[in-house]
Amino acid sequence: MGNNIKKLLKNKFAVIGLTIIFLLIFVAVFASVISPYTPSEQNLSERLLKPSMEHFFGTDDLGRDIFTRMIYGSRISLIVGFISVLIILIIGTFLGIVSGFYGGKIDYVIMRFTDIVLCFPIFFLILLIIAFLEPNIYNVMIVIGFTSWPGLARLVRAEVLSLKEREFILVAKMMALSNIKIFTVHILPNIISPLMVYSSLAIGGAILTESSLSFLGLGVQPPMPSWGQILTSGKDYIYIAWWLSIFPGIAILLTVLSFNLVGEAIRDVFDPKEDHIE
Amino acid sequence: MYYLIKRIISSIPILFGITIITFFIMHLTPGKPTDLMTDMNIKVTAEAKERLQRLYGLDKPIYVQYIDWVKRLVFFDFGNSFRDARPAKNKILERLPATILLNFVSLFFICLIAIPLGIYSAIKKDSVIDKGITIFLFISFSIPSFWLALVFMILFGVQLGCLPISGLYSFDFNNMTILMKLLDISKHLILPVAVSVITSLAILSRYTRSGMLEVLKQDYIKTAYAKGLTEKQVIIKHALKNALLPMITIIGLSIPGLIGGSFIFETIFSYPGIGRLGYEAVMARDYPVVMGIATLTAILTLLGNIIADISYTYADPRIKYK
Numbered sequence: 309m310g311n312n313i314k315k316l317l318k319n320k321f322a323v324i325g326l327t328i329i330f331l332l333i334f335v336a337v338f339a340s341v342i343s344p345y346t347p348s349e350q351n352l353s354e355r356l357l358k359p360s361m362e363h364f365f366g367t368d369d370l371g372r373d374i375f376t377r378m379i380y381g382s383r384i385s386l387i388v389g390f391i392s393v394l395i396i397l398i399i400g401t402f403l404g405i406v407s408g409f410y411g412g413k414i415d416y417v418i419m420r421f422t423d424i425v426l427c428f429p430i431f432f433l434i435l436l437i438i439a440f441l442e443p444n445i446y447n448v449m450i451v452i453g454f455t456s457w458p459g460l461a462r463l464v465r466a467e468v469l470s471l472k473e474r475e476f477i478l479v480a481k482m483m484a485l486s487n488i489k490i491f492t493v494h495i496l497p498n499i500i501s502p503l504m505v506y507s508s509l510a511i512g513g514a515i516l517t518e519s520s521l522s523f524l525g526l527g528v529q530p531p532m533p534s535w536g537q538i539l540t541s542g543k544d545y546i547y548i549a550w551w552l553s554i555f556p557g558i559a560i561l562l563t564v565l566s567f568n569l570v571g572e573a574i575r576d577v578f579d580p581k582e583d584h585i586e
Numbered sequence: 587m588y589y590l591i592k593r594i595i596s597s598i599p600i601l602f603g604i605t606i607i608t609f610f611i612m613h614l615t616p617g618k619p620t621d622l623m624t625d626m627n628i629k630v631t632a633e634a635k636e637r638l639q640r641l642y643g644l645d646k647p648i649y650v651q652y653i654d655w656v657k658r659l660v661f662f663d664f665g666n667s668f669r670d671a672r673p674a675k676n677k678i679l680e681r682l683p684a685t686i687l688l689n690f691v692s693l694f695f696i697c698l699i700a701i702p703l704g705i706y707s708a709i710k711k712d713s714v715i716d717k718g719i720t721i722f723l724f725i726s727f728s729i730p731s732f733w734l735a736l737v738f739m740i741l742f743g744v745q746l747g748c749l750p751i752s753g754l755y756s757f758d759f760n761n762m763t764i765l766m767k768l769l770d771i772s773k774h775l776i777l778p779v780a781v782s783v784i785t786s787l788a789i790l791s792r793y794t795r796s797g798m799l800e801v802l803k804q805d806y807i808k809t810a811y812a813k814g815l816t817e818k819q820v821i822i823k824h825a826l827k828n829a830l831l832p833m834i835t836i837i838g839l840s841i842p843g844l845i846g847g848s849f850i851f852e853t854i855f856s857y858p859g860i861g862r863l864g865y866e867a868v869m870a871r872d873y874p875v876v877m878g879i880a881t882l883t884a885i886l887t888l889l890g891n892i893i894a895d896i897s898y899t900y901a902d903p904r905i906k907y908k
Contacts, residue, residue, distance in 0.1 A: 427842065428880065428887070431850065520731075523732050543854070546736065546744055553740060564728040565728035
């Protein structure tokens with residue numbers, strides 16, 4: 309493990325990605341200390357100001373400081389990213405292990421269910437469930453989590469299928485260890501690296517989905533500031549205030565890129581043969 | 587042939603599952619679709635509400651509603667839109683060509699750009715160019731598509747003012763000659779297609795690269811080099827064909843992603859396709875239209891997968907399905 313971390317830190321892209329992620333976590337935690345204003349402080353005499361020394365990224369249509377709102381927005385992106393992926397991990401890993409380990413009818417049912425979910429354009433599915441439930445940050449996390457696990461379930465199932473035939477699992481079975489023990493002690497530690505790769509890429513994906521939803525007005529609701537939501541007002545003012553649209557987008561891009569770079573770097577370290585984005 | 591029949595039969599339960607999921611998502615969510623018509627109107631009595639619900643069959647037990655719905659679905663009858671009482675089928679069908687056009691043109695350009703990038707990357711593995719392409723693909727994979735759309739709108743629509751940023755036709759479209767019409771549509775397509783292509787390049791390109799790398803390791807490639815063929819000959823005649831075969835499946839699998847993307851940028855570009863129709867229907871809780879679009883896109887995806895699978899088996903004799 310220590311050796312692998314060393315290898316990871318030799319990868320330039322991983323270091324860049326990790327630096328940005330840690331910086332972002334720092335910003336999110338200390339948002340109230342860093343930000344020059346408060347996120348919902350309106351000042352109608354300072355509407356739509358260009359970026360300047362007082363307002364690094366300008367102000368929005370209600371005179372709120374964009375820089376401040378973006379700092380607070382990082383909280384939303386990170387929380388949604390981590391919690392959604394936690395849900396994906398729990399569902400996907402569970403279904404994948406059960407499907408691969410038991411095989412037979414259970415496997416058939418779970419895999420057909422996975423196929424069905426994969427047939428839907430996932431973004432539309434998320435969009436309409438959230439719209440009908442009621443758009444808010446909790447539903448965003450829950451719905452992303454509950455709709456995005458099929459890829460992981462397939463991945464874990466394939467890993468388990470190949471592990472199942474290995475001697476240590478066969479021995480464990482012969483020793484009549486309980487299935488739960490086999491899952492947690494023998495299978496889980498052996499699929500930890502594909503899980504880490506998948507999580508990192510999925511966090512990027514979840515952040516993208518959240519920002520798209522918020523942009524369409526179906527994600528995080530005002531007054532909570534989220535990057536996607538700042539971009540919504542950006543669209544209303546594309547003719548006069550480009551700064552509303554540019555900076556939050558760059559923040560999303562850098563964040564998602566960082567998680568993708570780290571995920572790819574972990575893949576390189578643990579499994580140097582493979583190389584593709586999934 | 588046997589495989590074909592088997593593949594179709596095995597997708598029947600999936601088809602069934604698609605209808606069940608769509609139906610239950612729609613009906614287990616709180617709020618009746620008729621609420622939208624009645625909530626704003628304080629004069630509506632409880633009795634009138636009930637009458638309205640009976641009109642749409644919402645008072646029947648849920649499984650009866652489901653069976654009714656599936657029965658009509660066989661004839662592609664999704665019911666009438668709650669908004670303007672027109673059949674949902676017609677509303678969807680008249681928007682479908684625009685979406686197919688957009689996705690077809692996008693897919694064409696994605697293949698045209700992504701595959702050569704992947705091949706080039708593989709041939710020049712670990713070179714500066716390979717690394718450059720990789721970085722570019724990572725960035726394009728991480729860009730929020732709606733943001734790229736905004737940036738393009740600001741850049742080309744507002745600052746440079748050279749491209750239209752919404753719709754598919756200009757106002758005076760009806761008075762144009764055919765050539766002008768084609769030009770007009772192409773101009774409107776440039777930005778949506780550009781956004782779609784840039785944000786979808788990465789997956790196909792990376793798969794091409796790794797497929798190509800895999801093929802280049804094979805013995806028959808070494809043999810071809812040993813025969814004294816040039817690199818160009820080896821790659822075009824021997825490697826390319828084998829590396830590109832799996833792409834059929836990848837392209838088939840990318841269809842739901844493309845359609846999913848349409849919901850975002852069709853809305854931004856006010857593009858008259860099913861993506862925007864879907865978004866508007868969701869916002870208005872227009873159940874028949876939403877259910878129609880969800881079912882239709884899922885079935886299209888299923889069909890795309892089947893076609894991809896089948897053409898793959900025909901194209902590659904090494905693949906044998908049981």
